[in-house]
Amino acid sequence: MTKALFTLDAVLEATGGRAQDVEASEINSISIDSRELGPDALFVAIKGDRFDGHDFVDTALANGAVAALVSEGNGKGKGRIVVQDALGGLRDLARAARQRNRGFIVGVTGSVGKTTTKEALRTIFEAAGQTHASIKSFNNHWGVPLTLARLPESAQFGVFEMGMNAPDEIRPLSQMVRPHVAVITAVAPVHLEGLGSTEAIARAKAEIFDGLEPGGTAVLNADHQHLTQLMDAAKAAGVANIVTYGFSRGVDWQILDAQSAGEQSFATIQHAGERFAMTFAIPGRHMLSNATAALAVAHLAGVSPEEGLRALAGLRAQAGRGQRRPLGPAEKPLVLINESYNANPVAVSAALSVFADVDAPGGRKVLVLGDMLELGDQAEALHAGLNEAVRASGATRVHLVGPHMAALAAALPAALVASHFRTAEEAEDVIIADLAYGDAVMIKGSNGVGLSRIVNALVARFEHS
Ligand SMILES: Nc1ncnc2c1ncn2[C@@H]1O[C@H](COP(=O)(O)OP(=O)(O)OP(=O)(O)O)[C@@H](O)[C@H]1O
Ligand SMILES: [Mg+2]
Structure with a gap:
C-alpha cells in the first residue's frame, strides 16, 4: 500500500487545527471544488471572488470528502477541521508537504510560456521518475499552495507554475515552494495594468529568486531587454548559479537553425x-524556446539532453494554445488553430508568425483576433501595433472582437477587416457564416474575451460535413 498523502494527525499538526467528528485517519487527496473530489478527500473551503467554499462544505462531505478544512466561525457540524483561516491552513499543509519531500523542485514563472514549459518539464521528468506538477495554470495564491499540498512525499520531481498580476505576489509563492531551480521564461508587456512597465514586470518576476534553495540555480531566457536586470537581481538575492538559454549568442543553451514545418518545429x-x-x-x-528551458532545467536535475529530447518529442500543444484540428472532409478540411486561451502582444506576434507558415487547403487564411486584456493605458498602442504582424501573417480576412480592437481595425487596410464586434457573442454567427471548408482559421484572444465559444460553435458546425 502506498503511504497516505497526509494522516489526520499530520494535518492537525501542520495546521494547528481542531478536528470535529472526523472519522477518517488518512487524507489521500485535497480539493477546493466540491464537484471534483479524489479518494479520501480533504475539502478546503476557500473564499474566492465569486464563491465562498464554506457554502459547499456540506455538499463536499455528502459527495464523499472525508473532512473539510474550514475557517473559524464555520465550525458547526461533523467532519470539520477548524483553523483560523482555511487558506492559511492550506499553506501550512503545502509547507509541510514541501518540508518532507526530498525530490528536485522547479518553480516556473514568466510573462508567457509558463504552462508550456511546465508541461515540457513534466513530460521529461515523467520519463525519469515520479513526477508531480501543477494542473492547468494553477499558479496563484491558492493554486500554488493547493498544488504543493498535493506533492507526494515520494515524488522525485516537482514542477510548480507561479504567476502574478502585481508586485509581491511571486515572492511568497516561491518562499513556499522553495525551488532548486527558478525559471523565468519571458519578460514581456503582460499584466501591464498592475505593473506599469516591463522593468517593473522583470522586478516582480525576479522575486522568485527570494525563495530559491541555497545553492540553487536561476534559468533565464536571454531574448529580452531585461536580462541584465534579472541577472543583477539574482546575484543580489545570493543565487549561486545562473544558466541562460535562447536564440541570443553566447547563452548556455543556444537555439540554432530554428525551423517549423507543418505542425513540427526543428532546431x-x-x-x-x-x-x-x-x-x-x-x-x-x-515553443522551441520553452522546450529549451525545460531541457536546461532537466539537465540540472541529472537528465541528459538525449533523454530530455526523446521525451520532449512526445509533447503536443496544450488546449487553447495552438492546438490544430482539421474539421470535416479529409481532402478539404477547415483547419482550426485554437489559440483562444491567451493573448498579449508577444503571444499574438508569436502565433501570427506561426500562422504565416500555415497553408490553407482552399487558400483563404482567416484570423479571429480578440482583445488583449490588462494592458492598462498602453492598450490602444499595443493593439494598433499588431498591424504589421497581421499583414505579414498572410491572413486574407480578419475578424476582430472586443473594444480595444478598434485600434487595430483603424490601423489595418479596410479591405482586410471582415468584421469588428464588441463581444464574442455578437461576433459568433457572422464569423461562422463567413467560414468554409478549405479555410485555415486561427482564433486568438485573451481568455476573458470568450473566443472559446466561437471555437466550440465552429467545431459543432464544421466537424461533420
Ligand atoms: N516563449 C514564449 N514567447 C512568446 N509567446 C509565448 C511563449 N510561450 C507561449 N507563448 C504564447 O502564450 C500563450 C500561452 O502560453 P502558456 O500557457 O504556456 O503561458 P502561461 O505563461 O502559462 O500563461 P498564463 O499566464 O495564462 O498561465 C501561448 O498560446 C502562446 O501564444
Ligand atoms: Mg499558465
Whole structure:
C-alpha cells in the first residue's frame, strides 16, 4: 500500500487545527471544488471572488470528502477541521508537504510560456521518475499552495507554475515552494495594468529568486531587454548559479537553425560545445524556446539532453494554445488553430508568425483576433501595433472582437477587416457564416474575451460535413 498523502494527525499538526467528528485517519487527496473530489478527500473551503467554499462544505462531505478544512466561525457540524483561516491552513499543509519531500523542485514563472514549459518539464521528468506538477495554470495564491499540498512525499520531481498580476505576489509563492531551480521564461508587456512597465514586470518576476534553495540555480531566457536586470537581481538575492538559454549568442543553451514545418518545429541546440537535434511537435520559435528551458532545467536535475529530447518529442500543444484540428472532409478540411486561451502582444506576434507558415487547403487564411486584456493605458498602442504582424501573417480576412480592437481595425487596410464586434457573442454567427471548408482559421484572444465559444460553435458546425 502506498503511504497516505497526509494522516489526520499530520494535518492537525501542520495546521494547528481542531478536528470535529472526523472519522477518517488518512487524507489521500485535497480539493477546493466540491464537484471534483479524489479518494479520501480533504475539502478546503476557500473564499474566492465569486464563491465562498464554506457554502459547499456540506455538499463536499455528502459527495464523499472525508473532512473539510474550514475557517473559524464555520465550525458547526461533523467532519470539520477548524483553523483560523482555511487558506492559511492550506499553506501550512503545502509547507509541510514541501518540508518532507526530498525530490528536485522547479518553480516556473514568466510573462508567457509558463504552462508550456511546465508541461515540457513534466513530460521529461515523467520519463525519469515520479513526477508531480501543477494542473492547468494553477499558479496563484491558492493554486500554488493547493498544488504543493498535493506533492507526494515520494515524488522525485516537482514542477510548480507561479504567476502574478502585481508586485509581491511571486515572492511568497516561491518562499513556499522553495525551488532548486527558478525559471523565468519571458519578460514581456503582460499584466501591464498592475505593473506599469516591463522593468517593473522583470522586478516582480525576479522575486522568485527570494525563495530559491541555497545553492540553487536561476534559468533565464536571454531574448529580452531585461536580462541584465534579472541577472543583477539574482546575484543580489545570493543565487549561486545562473544558466541562460535562447536564440541570443553566447547563452548556455543556444537555439540554432530554428525551423517549423507543418505542425513540427526543428532546431539544433548547442550546449557546452555539443550539438543536439531537437524535434518538437508544437510549431513556433517561442515553443522551441520553452522546450529549451525545460531541457536546461532537466539537465540540472541529472537528465541528459538525449533523454530530455526523446521525451520532449512526445509533447503536443496544450488546449487553447495552438492546438490544430482539421474539421470535416479529409481532402478539404477547415483547419482550426485554437489559440483562444491567451493573448498579449508577444503571444499574438508569436502565433501570427506561426500562422504565416500555415497553408490553407482552399487558400483563404482567416484570423479571429480578440482583445488583449490588462494592458492598462498602453492598450490602444499595443493593439494598433499588431498591424504589421497581421499583414505579414498572410491572413486574407480578419475578424476582430472586443473594444480595444478598434485600434487595430483603424490601423489595418479596410479591405482586410471582415468584421469588428464588441463581444464574442455578437461576433459568433457572422464569423461562422463567413467560414468554409478549405479555410485555415486561427482564433486568438485573451481568455476573458470568450473566443472559446466561437471555437466550440465552429467545431459543432464544421466537424461533420
Ligand atoms: N516563449 C514564449 N514567447 C512568446 N509567446 C509565448 C511563449 N510561450 C507561449 N507563448 C504564447 O502564450 C500563450 C500561452 O502560453 P502558456 O500557457 O504556456 O503561458 P502561461 O505563461 O502559462 O500563461 P498564463 O499566464 O495564462 O498561465 C501561448 O498560446 C502562446 O501564444
Ligand atoms: Mg499558465
